[in-house]
Amino acid sequence: MGVEIERKFLLAGEGWRGQGDSVLLRQGYLCSDPSRVVRVRVEGSQGTLTIKGKSTGATRGEWEYPIPLDEANELLDRLCEQPLIEKYRHRIAHAGHIWEVDEFLGANAGLVVAEIELRTEDEAFERPVWIGAEVTHDARYFNSNLMRHPYTRW
Numbered sequence: 839m840g841v842e843i844e845r846k847f848l849l850a851g852e853g854w855r856g857q858g859d860s861v862l863l864r865q866g867y868l869c870s871d872p873s874r875v876v877r878v879r880v881e882g883s884q885g886t887l888t889i890k891g892k893s894t895g896a897t898r899g900e901w902e903y904p905i906p907l908d909e910a911n912e913l914l915d916r917l918c919e920q921p922l923i924e925k926y927r928h929r930i931a932h933a934g935h936i937w938e939v940d941e942f943l944g945a946n947a948g949l950v951v952a953e954i955e956l957r958t959e960d961e962a963f964e965r966p967v968w969i970g971a972e973v974t975h976d977a978r979y980f981n982s983n984l985m986r987h988p989y990t991r992w
Contacts, residue, residue: 840900841897841900842898842955843896843957843959844896844953844955846953846974846979847965847971848951848973850967850971851968858930859929860927862882863924864922865878865924866878866919867982870982875889877890878910878913878914880914883907884904884907885904885911886902886910889902896959896974922985925942925943927941928941933964935955942984942989946984947989978992
């Protein structure tokens with residue numbers, strides 16, 4: 839079984855801008871039930887199908903598979919729940935970890951969050967100065983929830 843241990847944070851300032859590499863992501867959900875999420879994503883020129891289990895703390899099962907780009911786009915446009923999540927992902931290296939800063943577009947414009955994947959839930963890590971409050975356990979910030987309850991309507 840694949841395992842994802844991820845913590846999520848709001849940002850405190852713009853110090854992250856201009857760092858790292860960026861890519862546009864489009865993603866949608868074939869199933870957005872919190873106990874079993876099935877996501878389709880196009881990231882640059884790659885398609886993926888991801889299955890995630892229910893979160894327990896900052897940990898959940900995760901299985902990810904590459905799929906052909908044309909099939910990923912077809913699933914996003916024809917079968918996924920709407921609206922899709924669109925965002926720029928900025929990957930920034932800091933103190934031995936990669937931070938993923940997601941800058942949302944469309945109905946979630948204005949929302950920017952940072953995530954860090956860890957090997958264990960209690961793994962120590964250094965926070966960049968631009969990291970703010972932790973929202974790991976706040977379900978409003980789950981991408982599958984942002985699809986149904988966009989940030990611009992909070």
